[in-house]
Amino acid sequence: MSEIVDRWVRRLKGKLAPVGEMTHWERMVAAFELRPSDLVPVAPELDYWQITYAGYSHAEIYHDVDKTTDACLRTWADLRTDAIWMYVDISHQIENFIPPEKRPEHFLHRGDKDYLLFKPVAKTIDEAIELYESRAYERHLDGSRAVTHYTPHMLQLLEFQEKMDRIVPVIVGIATPSNYAETLVEVQQFVRWTVTEPKKVKRYLDLALEERLAALDFYAEVARAHGLHFVCLFGGARTWGPRQLREFGYADERFVQKAVKLFPYVFWHICGHNLPEAMQLLVQWDGIKAVQYDMPYYGQKLSWPEWCESVARLFAGKRCAMNSPTTQTACHGTPDDVRRMVREFLDATLPHTTAVVMPGCEIDSYSPVENVRAMIEEARRQPLP
């Protein structure tokens, strides 16, 4: 029972104007099951944007889950997107590897509108392996292993989802083994080691996988029991080449195999410059319902519509495509730019598969609100085939 949740339920339940003929939940489920829906769902990963939109700073929400939850619900009540994203920052991945008194040294936070960064916790692959072998993540637990101090926030959002009779789903992001492995040491080091230290990288990934599989048990026990259905598996591996995907993709694949058995609507988040090979891999991994993808790899020289169409053809009958506009356009473009990009994505995608409108990565906190609104409006007015 949470006062902040009850306050929002009292304010919203039975009082919201309908958006289309389906509920937000039904619309997302239809897209994930590759069935027709009344409108194209729009579910941007609002992340830290929703915190600043609601008028809070990171300092305020970091130790106050009520404010974190309030920000997410306030934003949803205003925008009526088709999903509510739980807020987490990168601290939830690294905190468990650092003693509490040392954590502030690892923060890197430039200003109130900036995403939180953490300095790496290991400089060499041997140090990183040692962190896992010594099970550092168990020594420094803050109550739960999976989302550290944001666990109560996750449970509050799920409480809202259930008390609102599942009209709108909550999306919870769970970091993949490759993401953990990269984050702890900095991605630029990790990708080098895939070339120079492949055996150690394999050992390191095996340990990261072991921890991540155990973390899924936590999500299954705690979050699933509270109604979690929609899970975003957010990936590292964004700068990997085909060789890395072949040699080290197994860790994420095994992680996926377990996640899809636990939750009905699992999707993969792969931001950055995407390789066609990565897309093909994601089509082969059974159980993933959708892929939140991003822009084409540097060398492909494809236009935005060409890239979206190539992905949609690959996904036909297999995956829902989640994209558009790019994070950069959402932040730096005009509302017209955003609308054009959304239209191009949908025109290229809907003849082949279902779509959810959302950038390939989070909406940056500097993105103008009119751009976010333009994305939602354009998705809502798109005629379905």
Add this chain to the structure above:
Amino acid sequence: MEKAQRLQKLAQAVLDMDLEGVVPLVQDSLAAGLSPNEILAEGLSAGMRQVGEKFKQCEIFMPEVLVSCDVYYRGLEILRPLIRQGGGPVRGKMIIGTIYGDIHSVGKDVAVPVFQAAGYDVIDLGVDVPDERFVEAIREHQPEIVGLGTYMTSTFMHTRETVRVIEEAGLRDRVKIICGGPAVDPAAARRMGADDASDDAWEAVGKLDRLVEELRAARRSA
């Protein structure tokens, strides 16, 4: 071994990511009488240009590019003191650093050797560089180009602040400012007061050339 053969082997070492082999190759080439500038320009740098071509053609990818950069650096470390003694023309001078609040360096780690291989004298200020450090470095090194590495959309937004601090120090007219990284957007960079942006180190070399030429032309006409 012929000179051309030695230079080819040096380029191949960069392409093959031969971290162990590059040092003896450079030392042997020096012992055989090749000049440090030849080894750098026609050996190691030629290898970096081939890496760029293969990257553009999707024959190699970011992890391999980063290791090739490391090989280039290992060779360069031996040559650097010798090249400084010998001097030699450079295409331009730049300082580069990841903007304050950002610790990422994948792009910068690639960009610096690519720019050096193209003939630029590059001073790397590292990551999480405060705005004031850029000002100090402009005063100290007198560069023509300031490169701002911004690898997240939010840190790219701080370009405006960094440019403002450089302006307030009275140094804006002395340099051209270019942003780099996957999050950059050239039009947005210009709106924030910078001169250009690129997410591709090899493409950026052409932009550096143009910016240096514009700066020199402005100086001539002043």
